[in-house]
Amino acid sequence: MVDGYRGLQSDASGLAEMLEIASDEERQLLAEEQENIQARVDDLYRETLFTMKHAEAPAIVRVKSGAGGTESQDWAGMLTRMYMRWAERHGYKVDLLDQQDGEQAGVMSAEFIIRGEKAYGMMAPEHGVHRLVRVSPFDANNRRHTSFASVDVVPEVPEEEINIHIPDSDLRRDVFRSQGAGGQGVNTTDSAVRLTHLPTGIAVASQQTRSQIKNHEIALQILKQRLYDIEMRKREEEEAKARGEQKKIEWGSQIRSYVLDKQYVKDHRTGVMKHNPDGVLDGDLDDLMWAGLEWLAGKRAVEEGGDEE
Known part of the structure; x- marks a missing residue:
């Protein structure tokens, strides 16, 4: 540089x-x-905006529907498609790890890895709660509904950097039949694996392959990545407290609203508005992502200089 x-x-x-x-x-x-x-x-x-650790790494993304049944599950499905369309536009590769379909539409949760140039760096600003406002297609009275879904983004850290041992006693292992589109490609064996880390309650599943052993290995690796990310964020919070900072890390807060009946998308951190929600939901995210990267870079600069007068 x-x-x-x-x-x-x-x-x-x-x-x-x-x-x-x-x-x-x-x-x-x-x-x-x-x-x-x-x-x-x-x-x-x-x-200069890619100063976060592991900016070059693949991004592990989990989309999870909030309370609200079919409406929020449909919203989680829309977000999942949005990120996959964005990845497709940029020539990135997407590996779907696990998807739990909604009861009528959308998904309850989906987890996938995006691989490509600075995939984690680009996806980092998407971490948080996303809000949808629209006239619900599932409401016979055509009422306006508000739905929420969370997007969790962590980097795929090189295995040699992760020094985490998980005792077997801390894991619950469940196997189940992979969901498929039917036909010859459907998996007829219980090869999908879900691992639950009992001390934290974190659950990770993989149905990426037809091998139960391989799915177990993938799920265990993703679980270690998530535990590593939690540990790194704890350290960042402790360092911030040591510098006398009072502001909490705002990863879990609502970051963006998609108001379809009024035709706009607004990022609450940066103030950026887009008036083409259909385009945004079809993967036109670059303007929002770059603005989010600027916001994150500014936030890091404030935190790193917090002990200076």
């Missing part, structure tokens, strides 16, 4: 010198170079 900055600084200085002595006609010819340098400035600035 330093070399890129220096090269950009040199090119910008050279362009500035040429503009000082250029005629009006020559200035027009240099306009394209100005746009090119501005684009490089924007790219370099965006690189």
Whole structure:
């Protein structure tokens, strides 16, 4: 990044010198170079936003419906599709680990891994509670409903960094039949595995493969990732307290509202509004994500400088 900055600084200085002595006609010819340098400035600035740990790692994403039955389950399903469409737009790979379908529509929960350039870095601002407001298609009286779903995002940390041993006595292991679309591809054996960490109540399932042994290994690895993430966040909170900070980490708060009947999506942290909710739900998330990354970078800067006067 330093070399890129220096090269950009040199090119910008050279362009500035040429503009000082250029005629009006020559200035027009240099306009394209100005746009090119501005684009490089924007790219370099965006690189500075990925200062969170493991920004380059794959993102482990869990979407979970809130209270409200079919309406919130449908909303969780919409969010799951939104992130998969976003990943598809960027050429990222998505591995579905587990999906518990809703009773009538949507999902009760879905867990998947997004793999691609800075996948965790890009997805980090999505962590939190998402709110949907719409006229419910499931309400015969066409009433307006509000639904909530949580999005949990953690990085897939390299296994060698995770020094966590989970005793067998701390685990409950359940096997069940993988959900499928039917036909020849349906799994007819109890190969899916759900592991529950008894001390914390965290449950992780995998139905990614037809091998019960392999699904157990995948679920155990994801469980370790989640326990590692909890430990890292505890340390961050303790460090913040040691610096005298009173503000709580706001990961669990409502971060964004999708108001479909009034045709807007608003991020409550950044104030950014989009007036194309259909496009956002189809994966057009980049503007919201970049604004969220700026907000997170600002939050980290405040926390890291909390002990300075």
